[in-house]
Amino acid sequence: MKKGIFEHKISVAKIDAHREQLARRIRGARRRLGLISVLIIGFMLGMMPVLAAQSSDEFLVVGVIVGAVGVFLFGFYFLDRRRRQRDIARRRVEPLRQILGSLRDELLPTRKLELRYDLRDPDDREKMTWTETSDFGHAKIRYYDAWLRIQGVLADGTRFRIRMANELKTKKGRVLHEKRWLNLKVGPPESRYSIDQAAEHFHLLVSAFDNEAALHASPVVLQIAIDQLRGAIVIKARREDMDFPPEAVLGLLRGTVNFVIEHGNEPAEGEERMGFF
Known part of the structure; x- marks a missing residue:
């Protein structure tokens, strides 16, 4: 199974457990985004004074500025991509949780429910x-x-x-x-x-x-x-x-x-x- 694609066959009795698993997936996406944001911002703030301290002439200063801008753009791109993935998970997983919760008491208990959902971009x-x-x-x-x-x-x-x-x-x-x-x-x-x-x-x-x-x-x-x-x-x-x-x-x-x-x-x-x- 490819990363980002999920397939399940779940019994009616386990729907609540699966809904909680989906909720954890949303919370996990939020935590990962927050952690990565802190790491990237910390790296950027930490590297700039180090590079500046090693700069002895204006050419090195220009290099430091260019490098800092590059790090900032890379960090912004990476964070934006992570934010998109979090939003996709939220917009798709939460409606799925609501549908499963509403259907739970209307399903035939002896038959499994088949799910396939794709959280890729x-x-x-x-x-x-x-x-x-x-x-x-x-x-x-x-x-x-x-x-x-x-x-x-x-x-x-x-x-x-x-x-x-x-x-x-x-x-x-x-x-x-x-x-x-x-x-x-x-x-x-x-x-x-x-x-x-x-x-x-x-x-x-x-x-x-x-x-x-x-x-x-x-x-x-x-x-x-x-x-x-x-x-x-x-x-x-x-x-x-x-x-x-x-x-x-x-x-x-x-x-x-x-x-x-x-x-x-x-x-x-x-x-x-x-x-x-």
């Missing part, structure tokens, strides 16, 4: 999907950062999968724009609910989520479809430059499950379907 080289050079020699790069996947089974047997991703476009190292993607897939148990029956009331599901309040922010682009071949409802949502809050993710999941319970309550008649995932 969104513009990591391995996430690059497209690049070109402008007429002026400026690089334009697009990245696709699929940073979260949660997959599990609810207490009534409903299978679900949550995916979240960021799409970035950069120019000369600066982010031009970002898109946030949320992909939700819900598959009710065929022995209890009929996806075909639910499909007859599909317009009700669309209208239920066809408002900005459903995702607690605007603007949001929603695509909702019923995959009758696999017996699942698929929802894709997109936002510009803003993260999806945990309550929006859980609201979509619970709203979809409630829709199936209300409108798909006629058991399927043994129709064979393809794999859910």
Whole structure:
């Protein structure tokens, strides 16, 4: 497993322990940033008088100044990178902790929850999907950062999968724009609910989520479809430059499950379907 990517299969009973582990990861990132900041600043302050004491002419003084500026720039770059990594951990781990805490009592106890999350930089080289050079020699790069996947089974047997991703476009190292993607897939148990029956009331599901309040922010682009071949409802949502809050993710999941319970309550008649995932 590559550094910065984490995969887990955890039982419902161990979700609280895993949430505490995630919290320690955030605290650890903060402590490392603070310690490194102190060390770099201390090194810079300690070296400058030492070098100055050894300077006997103006050429050496200039050298000391140049060296001090170089050390400062290197330290600033290093700290900025560490700060970015801390912010990424905070922005991703904390929502994940909230989602896990909310789902804990709704999961099937006998099935493990599958997690995969990526705490690497969104513009990591391995996430690059497209690049070109402008007429002026400026690089334009697009990245696709699929940073979260949660997959599990609810207490009534409903299978679900949550995916979240960021799409970035950069120019000369600066982010031009970002898109946030949320992909939700819900598959009710065929022995209890009929996806075909639910499909007859599909317009009700669309209208239920066809408002900005459903995702607690605007603007949001929603695509909702019923995959009758696999017996699942698929929802894709997109936002510009803003993260999806945990309550929006859980609201979509619970709203979809409630829709199936209300409108798909006629058991399927043994129709064979393809794999859910």
